[in-house]
Amino acid sequence: MTAAAAGAPLWRHRPFALLCGEQIASSLGRQITTLALALLAVTGLGAGPFGAAALLALTYLPGAVLSPLAGVLVDRVRLRNLLVAVTAAQALVVGSVPLADAAGHLARGYLYVVAVVSGALTFTLSVALQAALPRVVEPGRLLGANSALTAARTSGQIGGPALGGILVGLVGPAPALLAGSAAYALEALLVLALPAALNARVKQVARPPLEALRSGLGVVRAQPRLRRMVLSGAGLNLGSGAATALYVFYAARELALSAWQLGATYAVYSAATIAGALLAGRFARRAGLWRATQVCGLVAGAAVFLIPSASLGAGIVLLLAYQVTYGLSGTVWMISMTTTQQQVTPADMRGRVAGLVQAVLLATVPVGALAGGALAAWFGNVPVLLGSAAVALVSAATLWAPVRSATEEPAKDVPSPI
CATH class of the missing domain: 1.20.1250.20 (MFS general substrate transporter like domains)
Known part of the structure; x- marks a missing residue:
């Protein structure tokens, strides 16, 4: 019997504590990235109101279009491996922006590509985590677990914009994205520490994607x-x-x-x-x-x-x-x-x-x-x-x-x- 199943506080259950840490790191990374990308587009690359709005919209569009396909993927692959791959890719994608800026090759179109890819990774991760939580805590504790994860995520949403604003003011929007990349890298390490049992596949009948x-x-x-x-x-x-x-x-x-x-x-x-x-x-x-x-x-x-x-x-x-x-x-x-x-x-x-x-x-x-x-x-x-x-x-x-x-x-x- 696990700590979570035995009635011990959820925060003492290591896999769940790792998920809470992942939510804080993910939220911080996303808030810093969203602010820095928008300011970089407006102040550094001359984007107007429509350009700034398009950048924000492109981060949400993949979630509306690709989430069903992400769900099919989540049900077919090893879950912990997927979580690690998605979070590591997020760190690389966001970290590529300050590198491109330092090399003098950053253009507005590249920011739009980053927004789309980052949005796709974000919402794939969201689907994967919804599937992972019931495998970490027993069904009777899902309500408390979802509440705790929401609180952890919100704490990052409170501190993220302030931290992002300070970093942008100190070093500029492009270098500030290194902090967002670092937060995503920390998130990858936290999900890597999740139990290998999450990689066990649930028995299922293989189906074509559309049928699935x-x-x-x-x-x-x-x-x-x-x-x-x-x-x-x-x-x-x-x-x-x-x-x-x-x-x-x-x-x-x-x-x-x-x-x-x-x-x-x-x-x-x-x-x-x-x-x-x-x-x-x-x-x-x-x-x-x-x-x-x-x-x-x-x-x-x-x-x-x-x-x-x-x-x-x-x-x-x-x-x-x-x-x-x-x-x-x-x-x-x-x-x-x-x-x-x-x-x-x-x-x-x-x-x-x-x-x-x-x-x-x-x-x-x-x-x-x-x-x-x-x-x-x-x-x-x-x-x-x-x-x-x-x-x-x-x-x-x-x-x-x-x-x-x-x-x-x-x-x-x-x-x-x-």
């Missing part, structure tokens, strides 16, 4: 609550994505918030995310995973209305309230959904299901952002923000419609924790 994808989709369709979560989450991301795209422009232009006030709202959101991760386990255990998902989805959707409401007065207060409410409820919602997904998915199909779910949830974010920006140019910010909030709330409300079955049984072929 269809089988993963069949799992989602066969689980009414999981299917409802995915569709509701896609709509919630569509509405909140549109609102997020307009958030900075709306706050700065229409509400006349200062830079430090805007920064404070983001800081509060990060703190609320950590609080949500700490409270998710307790709330979901008391209310049940499904009820926690229903309640928090509805609260998150309703919270988006606080953004356009800021036009009525007390703008900074209402935006702070939005970030707190959405940070708390959205975090609990995602943790509950991820845990449900891992519990009901057969062990040999976790990669495919995670890849399909990730693709659906990611695809709606840029769609919502582009649609929100285009519509705001015609109708103004507040009407579009109200419409975005309505889409988010209605999507979350679909979780409350009756489902076909009252309960869903966890998958029965879950391997023992390592």
Whole structure:
């Protein structure tokens, strides 16, 4: 019996502690890289607003397009080897930028290639980790494990931008990417230290990729609550994505918030995310995973209305309230959904299901952002923000419609924790 299975604290379970360290290193690396790449494109290579936006979009595009294929790959290869290869490749890709700059061969097109490759590696890693966690901790502890990993990842998101800003100010954006590369290299070492048992392949029947994808989709369709979560989450991301795209422009232009006030709202959101991760386990255990998902989805959707409401007065207060409410409820919602997904998915199909779910949830974010920006140019910010909030709330409300079955049984072929 492992420490995790015997009831000892998760942080004393070495494989899980390594995953927490990996999440912190990965988050730091991604935050430093995102900031440094954007500043390098704008200040060093003369990219305009569209060029900067395209750089950000290209980091998310691979996740929407390639996640299902990444899921097929995860279910077919040795998992620890894949984790090591992806994280090591990430360190090399990011580290190549300051080397190209030092050699005088850095061009804007190269940054776009780096953004695409880095995004593909990031989201492949995300799918692989969702498949790995149920092999590290027993099913009954997945909720607490997902909460702890979310808290670890968020801690990196808080410190990453600040560290990146300091490094860029001291040495410039290109050399600062060496720190991002170093964080990814540390991540590779941490996953290399995971037990070799993760390389054991789950017994499965070899299938062509397209058939394998269809089988993963069949799992989602066969689980009414999981299917409802995915569709509701896609709509919630569509509405909140549109609102997020307009958030900075709306706050700065229409509400006349200062830079430090805007920064404070983001800081509060990060703190609320950590609080949500700490409270998710307790709330979901008391209310049940499904009820926690229903309640928090509805609260998150309703919270988006606080953004356009800021036009009525007390703008900074209402935006702070939005970030707190959405940070708390959205975090609990995602943790509950991820845990449900891992519990009901057969062990040999976790990669495919995670890849399909990730693709659906990611695809709606840029769609919502582009649609929100285009519509705001015609109708103004507040009407579009109200419409975005309505889409988010209605999507979350679909979780409350009756489902076909009252309960869903966890998958029965879950391997023992390592």
